[in-house]
Amino acid sequence: MADTITVNGTAYPMPDDPRVSLLDFLRQHIGLTGTKKGCDHGQCGACTVIVNGIRINSCLTLAAMHDGDSVTTIEGLGTPEEPSALQRAFLEHDGFQCGYCTPGQICSATAMLEELAADWPSDASESLEGRIAISGEEIRERMSGNLCRCGAYANIVAAIEEVAGGGRS
Amino acid sequence: MRPFQYTRAPSLAEASDMTAGEDTLAIAGGTNLLDLMKLQVETPGQLADINRLGIADVEDTDDGGLRLGALATNTETAVHQRVRADYPVLSRAILAGATQQLRNKATNGGNLCQRTRCFYFTNIDQPCNKREPGTGCGAIDGIAKLHAVLGTSDQCIATYPGDMAVALSALGATVQISGDKGERSVPVRDFHLLPGDTPWIENVLEAGEIITGITLPPPVGGTQIYRKVRERSSYAFALVSVAAIVELKDGKFSRADLAFGGLAHKPWHDPRVGEALLGQPPSDALFDKAANILLEDARGFGENDFKIPLTRRTLHAVLVQATEKAA
Numbered sequence: 001m002a003d004t005i006t007v008n009g010t011a012y013p014m015p016d017d018p019r020v021s022l023l024d025f026l027r028q029h030i031g032l033t034g035t036k037k038g039c040d041h042g043q044c045g046a047c048t049v050i051v052n053g054i055r056i057n058s059c060l061t062l063a064a065m066h067d068g069d070s071v072t073t074i075e076g077l078g079t080p081e082e083p084s085a086l087q088r089a090f091l092e093h094d095g096f097q098c099g100y101c102t103p104g105q106i107c108s109a110t111a112m113l114e115e116l117a118a119d120w121p122s123d124a125s126e127s128l129e130g131r132i133a134i135s136g137e138e139i140r141e142r143m144s145g146n147l148c149r150c151g152a153y154a155n156i157v158a159a160i161e162e163v164a165g166g167g168r169s
Numbered sequence: 170m171r172p173f174q175y176t177r178a179p180s181l182a183e184a185s186d187m188t189a190g191e192d193t194l195a196i197a198g199g200t201n202l203l204d205l206m207k208l209q210v211e212t213p214g215q216l217a218d219i220n221r222l223g224i225a226d227v228e229d230t231d232d233g234g235l236r237l238g239a240l241a242t243n244t245e246t247a248v249h250q251r252v253r254a255d256y257p258v259l260s261r262a263i264l265a266g267a268t269q270q271l272r273n274k275a276t277n278g279g280n281l282c283q284r285t286r287c288f289y290f291t292n293i294d295q296p297c298n299k300r301e302p303g304t305g306c307g308a309i310d311g312i313a314k315l316h317a318v319l320g321t322s323d324q325c326i327a328t329y330p331g332d333m334a335v336a337l338s339a340l341g342a343t344v345q346i347s348g349d350k351g352e353r354s355v356p357v358r359d360f361h362l363l364p365g366d367t368p369w370i371e372n373v374l375e376a377g378e379i380i381t382g383i384t385l386p387p388p389v390g391g392t393q394i395y396r397k398v399r400e401r402s403s404y405a406f407a408l409v410s411v412a413a414i415v416e417l418k419d420g421k422f423s424r425a426d427l428a429f430g431g432l433a434h435k436p437w438h439d440p441r442v443g444e445a446l447l448g449q450p451p452s453d454a455l456f457d458k459a460a461n462i463l464l465e466d467a468r469g470f471g472e473n474d475f476k477i478p479l480t481r482r483t484l485h486a487v488l489v490q491a492t493e494k495a496a
Contacts, residue, residue, distance in 0.1 A: 021203070040207065042200055042204060042270070042271060045270060054244075055269065057270045057271065057274070060199060060204060061198075061199055062175065062199065062216075064218075065218055065220060108270065112269065115269070118248075120244070120248045121247075121253065122264055122269075123261075123265050123403065128253040128254075128257055129253060141402075144268055145404060
C-alpha cells in the first residue's frame with residue numbers, strides 16, 4: 001500500500017484524518033486551490049479533477065481512498081505561458097464570467113475529450129455503437145455535471161466544440 | 170462529517186466480519202454514502218473500504234450471459250462492448266442517470282444500494298420513518314413531487330431513485346451476495362423491498378452481506394428502450410421511467426418485459442402488464458389495457474398525482490416506439 005498520493009506528478013503524504021475529502025486535501029493540505037468547492041455534494045462539478053485518467057467529483061471521495069493514485073488538477077493542465085488547448089479555447093471564446101466553475105469545466109472537458117476519442121456513448125448519442133458524432137447536444141449532455149451560475153454555457157460549448165472538432169478528422 | 174475510523178478491508182470475508190457490526194458501513198464509490206455522511210443522515214463509526222477486493226471485472230458467463238462485478242463502475246458497465254451490443258437497455262439506463270463524473274465513480278453494487286432522494290430523508294431536521302423510525306413521514310402530507318404512487322405504506326412513500334436497477338429488472342438479472350453464511354443469488358426483482366412497516370429495510374441484504382456481482386441472463390435481443398421522463402433533460406432523477414424489451418412475431422407481441430422507475434420504493438415489475446400484451450397485436454386499446462393493469466392500485470399524494478397520467482402516457486409512447494421499431 002503506497003503511502004502517498006501523486007498530484008500533477010508530485011507525491012504527497014496522505015492526510016491523517018480519514019474525513020478529508022480529496023477536494024479538501026488538494027485545497028487545504030497541499031495548497032492547490034485551483035480546484036474549487038461549490039456545493040460539496042457532487043451536484044455542481046466545480047471540484048472535478050482527473051484521477052488515473054478518469055474525471056470525478058473530488059468532493060465525494062476520501063483522500064484516504066486514493067493512495068497510489070495519480071491526480072491531475074487544473075494546475076497540472078497548463079500554465080499562463082503555455083495553456084492547454086482547452087484553456088486557450090476558453091479564453092478565446094470567453095467561456096466564463098466569474099471563473100469559479102472554470103477549473104472544473106476545463107478538467108471535465110479535458111477528460112471528456114478522451115471519452116469521445118474512445119467513442120464512449122452518452123445519453124445524447126443516437127447509437128451505442130460506432131463513432132460518436134460531435135455536436136453541441138453531445139457536449140451539453142456530457143458536460144451536464146458542470147454548472148455555471150453565470151450562464152456562460154454557450155461560450156463553454158463553443159470552446160469545447162472547437163477543440164473536440166479539431167481533434168477529429 | 171462525524172469522526173469515523175477508516176479501514177481497508179483486506180478480504181471479502183473480513184469485509185463481511187466488519188460490516189456485520191452495527192456501526193460499520195462498507196464504502197465503494199462513495200458518491201451516495203459520503204453525501205449522506207456530510208448531511209449526517211449516515212453516521213457510521215467505521216467505514217470498511219471494499220474498493221480493492223478484486224470484484225470489479227465484467228466477464229462472460231458459461232451460458233452466454235454476462236457477469237458485472239459489484240465494483241465495476243457504472244461507466245465501465247455502460248460502455249462495455251457486450252453491454253452495448255447485447256443489453257442496450259442497460260447501457261441506456263445507466264447513461265440516463267447522474268453525470269459522467271458520478272458514473273465514473275459509482276459502482277454497480279453501490280448503485281443497487283443507493284438511498285432515496287426524499288427531501289425528508291436527507292434533512293435531519295425533518296421527520297422520517299426511514300431515517301428515524303417512529304418519527305412519522307413528512308412527505309405524505311408534504312412535498313411529494315418525486316414520491317411513489319405504487320406500493321406505498323402509511324409509514325413511507327419514498328421512491329428508489331436509480332435507473333440501472335430498472336433495466337436490470339426488465340432484463341431479469343440476479344444479484345450475487347456473499348456473507349458469513351456463504352453465497353446466495355437473489356433476482357433483482359426481489360432484491361429491493363416495499364416500505365411496509367419497516368421502511369428502513371430497503372433490500373434483502375443482511376448484516377455482513379456484500380454484493381459481489383450482478384449476472385445478466387443470455388441476451389434476448391428484441392427492441393430495447395429506456396425512456397426516462399424528468400424535470401430537466403440531463404442530470405435529474407426520474408419522475409417516471411420505463412425499461413422495455415419488446416419483440417413482435419407475425420404482428421403480435423412475442424416478448425414484453427417491462428419495468429418502471431420513479432413509481433415505487435423499488436423498481437416496479439408487474440408481470441401482468443407484459444402478459445396482457447403477449448400474443449396480441451399492438452393497438453391503442455391494448456396499450457390502455459396494459460396501463461390500466463399497471464396503475465390499478467396507483468395512489469397519488471397531491472403533488473405527485475401527475476405521475477399516474479404521466480406513467481400512462483410514457484408507457485404508451487414507449488410501446489408505440491418499440492412496436493414501430495420491432496415491426
